[in-house]
Amino acid sequence: MARTTDRSTTRLTRRLVQLYVGLALYGASSALLVRAGLGLEPWGVLHQGLAELTGISIGVVSIIVGAVVLLLWIPLRQRPGLGTVSNVFVVGLAMDGTLAVVGDLDALGVRIPVLALGIVLNGVATGLYIAARFGPGPRDGLMTGLHHITGRSIRLVRTAIEVAVVVTGFLLGGSLGAGTVLYALAIGPLAQLFLRLFALPEVSGPGGAVASGEPSTPAPAAGSGPVAAPTSGQAILPQ
Numbered sequence: 001m002a003r004t005t006d007r008s009t010t011r012l013t014r015r016l017v018q019l020y021v022g023l024a025l026y027g028a029s030s031a032l033l034v035r036a037g038l039g040l041e042p043w044g045v046l047h048q049g050l051a052e053l054t055g056i057s058i059g060v061v062s063i064i065v066g067a068v069v070l071l072l073w074i075p076l077r078q079r080p081g082l083g084t085v086s087n088v089f090v091v092g093l094a095m096d097g098t099l100a101v102v103g104d105l106d107a108l109g110v111r112i113p114v115l116a117l118g119i120v121l122n123g124v125a126t127g128l129y130i131a132a133r134f135g136p137g138p139r140d141g142l143m144t145g146l147h148h149i150t151g152r153s154i155r156l157v158r159t160a161i162e163v164a165v166v167v168t169g170f171l172l173g174g175s176l177g178a179g180t181v182l183y184a185l186a187i188g189p190l191a192q193l194f195l196r197l198f199a200l201p202e203v204s205g206p207g208g209a210v211a212s213g214e215p216s217t218p219a220p221a222a223g224s225g226p227v228a229a230p231t232s233g234q235a236i237l238p239q
Contacts, residue, residue: 082135
């Protein structure tokens, strides 16, 4: 019994570490995309546009948008988890913190590698955060909630939301460019890779039953990317 309790405690500790390291890295990766200046991820375009409009830091804008999106969960009857609430604050704080450390970049020879690093780091962060299984991010819950309400596919709902977000952000002054396209093409395969790398092994209890402490949802099949329809409580992308 004591050994089982120790394993459960160790597992929970690892999940918490993965959650918060993943969220912090996600914020840092988004900041690197800002400094690269070659185009942001879809929600980043909106955050930057609102930051330009209001004069508020992009990290704080991210927190405000996350909180507003989370309120939209109420009519959609989505249930937040620890990861959901943490996502709202940690990503934005990590983003502003990284921007304070990493200054403006001018040379294209530096900005391109920073863009590539930001995208790869975003994939690492996505794998860490989702594999921790502490609930979906606010924007993911909006997507899955609309999927359940409308009956439309996850892919269609996600595409519609992100097109609306990108267009709105661009009109407000957000950065849309080659980096946005590269991110869209690369994040699925990268997230898939790191999801498998950081997946927690299942723990078998007496009689072979799974005693993992979270839903035993398998990783998405190869090639499906992190946009496959989730089960309840499973994240898609930690945006």
